[in-house]
Amino acid sequence: MYESNHLLIVLVEEKCAFQRKGVLPLKFVVIGAGIAGLSTAIALCKVGHQVLVLEREARFNDAAKGGCRMSPNMIRILYQWGLRDKIRQVSVRSKGTSLMLFESEEYLGKYRWQDEVMRELEADFAFVQYADLRRLLYETALHCGASVRFSAHAIDADPIVARIVLESGECLNCDVVVGADGTCGLTRKMMLGVDFEGKKKLQLMKMYSTTVSKEVIQNDPDLSYLYKHEYGEQSDFMMCIYGPYEWESALKGAGPSFQKLARLVFSSPSISCAPIGNESVLDDWTTGRLVVIGSAAHPLPSGSSQSLALSIEDGVALARQFSRVRYEGQIERFLSAFEDIRMPRSMAIHAKEIGMVHYMSMQASEEQELRDQSLRAKRDCGINPYGLSFMSRASCPEWVEMVEIYGYCIEDAVDDWWATWGNLDEKSRANGEMPSTASIRVSIDSFISDVHES
Numbered sequence: 148m149y150e151s152n153h154l155l156i157v158l159v160e161e162k163c164a165f166q167r168k169g170v171l172p173l174k175f176v177v178i179g180a181g182i183a184g185l186s187t188a189i190a191l192c193k194v195g196h197q198v199l200v201l202e203r204e205a206r207f208n209d210a211a212k213g214g215c216r217m218s219p220n221m222i223r224i225l226y227q228w229g230l231r232d233k234i235r236q237v238s239v240r241s242k243g244t245s246l247m248l249f250e251s252e253e254y255l256g257k258y259r260w261q262d263e264v265m266r267e268l269e270a271d272f273a274f275v276q277y278a279d280l281r282r283l284l285y286e287t288a289l290h291c292g293a294s295v296r297f298s299a300h301a302i303d304a305d306p307i308v309a310r311i312v313l314e315s316g317e318c319l320n321c322d323v324v325v326g327a328d329g330t331c332g333l334t335r336k337m338m339l340g341v342d343f344e345g346k347k348k349l350q351l352m353k354m355y356s357t358t359v360s361k362e363v364i365q366n367d368p369d370l371s372y373l374y375k376h377e378y379g380e381q382s383d384f385m386m387c388i389y390g391p392y393e394w395e396s397a398l399k400g401a402g403p404s405f406q407k408l409a410r411l412v413f414s415s416p417s418i419s420c421a422p423i424g425n426e427s428v429l430d431d432w433t434t435g436r437l438v439v440i441g442s443a444a445h446p447l448p449s450g451s452s453q454s455l456a457l458s459i460e461d462g463v464a465l466a467r468q469f470s471r472v473r474y475e476g477q478i479e480r481f482l483s484a485f486e487d488i489r490m491p492r493s494m495a496i497h498a499k500e501i502g503m504v505h506y507m508s509m510q511a512s513e514e515q516e517l518r519d520q521s522l523r524a525k526r527d528c529g530i531n532p533y534g535l536s537f538m539s540r541a542s543c544p545e546w547v548e549m550v551e552i553y554g555y556c557i558e559d560a561v562d563d564w565w566a567t568w569g570n571l572d573e574k575s576r577a578n579g580e581m582p583s584t585a586s587i588r589v590s591i592d593s594f595i596s597d598v599h600e601s
């Protein structure tokens with residue numbers, strides 16, 4: 148008896164690991180069971196809220212075997228959720244990145260993740276298959292107490308009363324609606340309104356991604372050199388290729404082993420193909436009791452190292468903010484605060500990641516020549532391609548960037564907001580509301596007495 152009670156307490160404590168005293172438990176409905184939706188469900192359950200996730204797919208899709216990059220700022224969150232061992236089981240740790248030219252296959256140097264840096268960041272840089280990560284988050288969300296409904300296609304949402312209408316005609320009421328339904332979803336359309344068609348993405352290129360077995364690569368004399376690199380000897384080969392829409396014509400210019408690699412991508416039964424467009428970060432992320440997160444709010448090119456990370460950070464930020472909710476009147480203000488906290492980071496990362504895709508996929512031009520010359524010069528001097536020097540960190544912009552992007556702690560960002568604005572705002576409202584009601588009464592009383600006297 149004691150044993151089972153004890154177990155129960157441990158489980159409850161684990162589920163509500165960060166729950167503050169006095170938090171008002173709210174009902175959240177999250178539209179979309181992608182990485183953003185499931186992470187948000189985990190984070191919100193952990194601080195004591197009730198979460199229902201709606202997914203239009205009929206069942207969990209394990210077929211999406213495309214590869215994803217997990218950056219240190221994202222992995223640190225997953226480790227904090229107690230998923231270190233599970234993440235290590237499904238992912239491959241990256242030791243570094245080699246750069247080669249697509250056309251000539253010229254080697255332009257390698258960037259190596261330093262153990263010392265990873266220790267400081269308390270994280271890793273790793274690769275994972277999309278379906279494996281999503282399944283892990285799905286199972287964790289259920290374990291934390293969230294409900295996930297499949298075949299639940301949201302076709303309308305009323306942000307004022309927090310109500311969602313499903314294709315089946317069913318209406319769901321809640322306290323907060325979270326739109327995690329991706330770039331083409333309902334909630335991004337709602338936020339853009341008539342602008343949605345005008346701002347629809349211009350499809351610039353595609354990201355093809357898949358995993359090829361180690362044997363296939365190793366048995367091919369033109370490709371086996373890939374496993375001679377000191378990175379990733381133990382596992383299958385993940386490929387993520389950005390290419391123009393007319394892929395066949397782009398392949399004509401590629402070196403022979405890249406042609407082979409690309410053909411392997413196309414022959415894979417589990418290829419994932421995502422369009423890369425020019426979608427921008429939404430100007431507004433909240434209206435009434437609706438908040439839009441993940442790629443619905445700030446679409447990044449699939450495969451970029453921050454596309455998953457930003458989505459997971461959104462979930463943690465929302466939960467951290469709502470770990471302080473004490474009465475209903477705070478809901479809209481908390482959602483606006485969430486937007487204030489997340490918008491600058493999303494915009495900065497968006498610009499950087501779009502710039503990185505452009506940098507990596509330049510067409511033949513003067514700019515591309517300059518890029519290659521600079522990389523060759525670094526390679527010949529033994530400097531890593533991103534120019535990171537560990538000798539003089541303080542004066543090294545790359546180091547600062549590394550700390551700002553990978554060392555970023557979203558919970559600290561929310562707490563900083565509270566320390567600067569939140570507590571002040573709450574206090575001024577608490578102080579302001581009561582005296583203002585009293586002062587209205589005083590002035591009405593004095594008005595009445597004035598009238599009587601006159």
Ligand SMILES: Cc1cc2nc3c(=O)[nH]c(=O)nc-3n(C[C@H](O)[C@H](O)[C@H](O)COP(=O)(O)OP(=O)(O)OC[C@H]3O[C@@H](n4cnc5c(N)ncnc54)[C@H](O)[C@@H]3O)c2cc1C
Nearest residue numbers: 179181182183202203213214277300301328329441442450
């Ligand atoms: C199938 C798939 C495979 C992917 N593969 C890769 C990959 O290999 N590498 C990579 O880097 N990135 C991949 N991505 C993209 C990556 O997941 C996103 O860039 C990032 O994780 C942010 O995702 P998100 O959760 O905001 O949106 P999304 O990943 O787009 O998820 C949105 C979810 O909402 C659901 N949905 C949409 N509209 C509704 C609605 N009206 N009602 C209910 N549910 C709705 C969708 O079915 C989807 O599950 C993939 C995305 C998908 C959907």
